[in-house]
Amino acid sequence: MPVRAAIAFAPATVANVGPGFDVFGFAIDGPGDVVELRRTPRPGVRIAWILGDGGRLPRAASRNVASAVVLKMLRAAAVPFGADLVLRKGLPLGSGMGSSSASAVAAALAANALLDGRFSDRDLLGFARHGERVACGAAHADNVAPCLFGGFTLVRGEPPEVDRIAVPPRWHVAVVHPGIELPTRRARAAVPEKVSVAAMTANVGAAAALIAAMHRRDIASAGRALMADAVVEPARAGLIPGYAAVRRAALAAGAAGASISGAGPSMFALTDGRAGAKMAAAAMAAAWKREGVDAELFVGRMGAPGARLIQEGR
Ligand code: HSE
Numbered sequence: 001m002p003v004r005a006a007i008a009f010a011p012a013t014v015a016n017v018g019p020g021f022d023v024f025g026f027a028i029d030g031p032g033d034v035v036e037l038r039r040t041p042r043p044g045v046r047i048a049w050i051l052g053d054g055g056r057l058p059r060a061a062s063r064n065v066a067s068a069v070v071l072k073m074l075r076a077a078a079v080p081f082g083a084d085l086v087l088r089k090g091l092p093l094g095s096g097m098g099s100s101s102a103s104a105v106a107a108a109l110a111a112n113a114l115l116d117g118r119f120s121d122r123d124l125l126g127f128a129r130h131g132e133r134v135a136c137g138a139a140h141a142d143n144v145a146p147c148l149f150g151g152f153t154l155v156r157g158e159p160p161e162v163d164r165i166a167v168p169p170r171w172h173v174a175v176v177h178p179g180i181e182l183p184t185r186r187a188r189a190a191v192p193e194k195v196s197v198a199a200m201t202a203n204v205g206a207a208a209a210l211i212a213a214m215h216r217r218d219i220a221s222a223g224r225a226l227m228a229d230a231v232v233e234p235a236r237a238g239l240i241p242g243y244a245a246v247r248r249a250a251l252a253a254g255a256a257g258a259s260i261s262g263a264g265p266s267m268f269a270l271t272d273g274r275a276g277a278k279m280a281a282a283a284m285a286a287a288w289k290r291e292g293v294d295a296e297l298f299v300g301r302m303g304a305p306g307a308r309l310i311q312e313g314r
Pocket of ligand 1: 015016021022023096098140142143184187188262263
């Protein structure tokens with residue numbers, strides 16, 4: 001009997017991780033988006049409900065990230081049926097926590113269940129990237145890969161090759177989201193199109209040092225490496241009010257390093273253990289509060305499990 005309904009969850013992610021622009025990313029525990037699909041005899045995708053977006057996401061099937069992914073998959077599979085979609089946004093929009101990726105990946109997993117699992121993980125990554133293109137015009141894979149596969153991932157090339165990098169078990173992160181929205185499209189426009197050889201060398205060195213530090217379980221070195229981005233973080237820091245103060249607060253609270261989460265404005269800090277992450281999160285939120293900005297806090301392991309199917313019904 002075919003699957004008639006499916007519900008999938010996809011977690012928040014932190015992309016870039018300092019010098020790894022469009023390359024590094026990891027999943028975090030807790031917050032995420034849920035997509036529910038129900039098979040319908042009529043072809044096409046209808047958005048039945050979107051909850052948690054304050055009415056701000058597009059309701060047209062081809063312009064909404066989640067429904068655009070499902071549409072593309074149903075068309076690629078050339079099936080004679082369609083789907084009704086419910087999207088429950090657990091992630092704030094334009095937050096730098098991989099909100100559009102979580103919608104895209106949850107949609108891809110739920111749609112694949114309706115299609116009896118005919119698409120491979122690699123195919124799902126491609127469909128989820130289509131969602132990123134709908135959201136911000138660029139099909140970058142550094143959020144969708146960790147969102148789908150979990151852990152800490154490195155993506156490169158076209159089509160992307162994905163490597164999973166083992167994260168030392170004690171490494172945790174504080175992710176702090178200020179009550180400010182920064183559209184990814186705008187944050188990407190701030191990234192320089194050309195960089196000097198000196199900046200390129202600095203970023204290649206820092207990115208390689210971060211991976212080497214993960215292998216050695218050397219959190220101090222990882223913290224220095226993730227703060228050594230010579231290209232993107234300097235170009236974007238000015239888009240985030242209070243950026244320098246919040247980063248200083250994280251380091252003063254004992255974090256090994258802190259930087260922008262994805263395209264921002266959220267920031268993350270790396271710590272040894274959960275208690276340290278809680279302290280860093282509180283210090284970062286307090287620094288934002290002094291700037292007149294309220295913030296939401298998340299604390300979890302660096303590299304949590306990826307998206308999962310919650311339920312399917314036949
Ligand atoms: N790598 C992307 C960027 C992540 O920084 O623009 C955005 O979600």
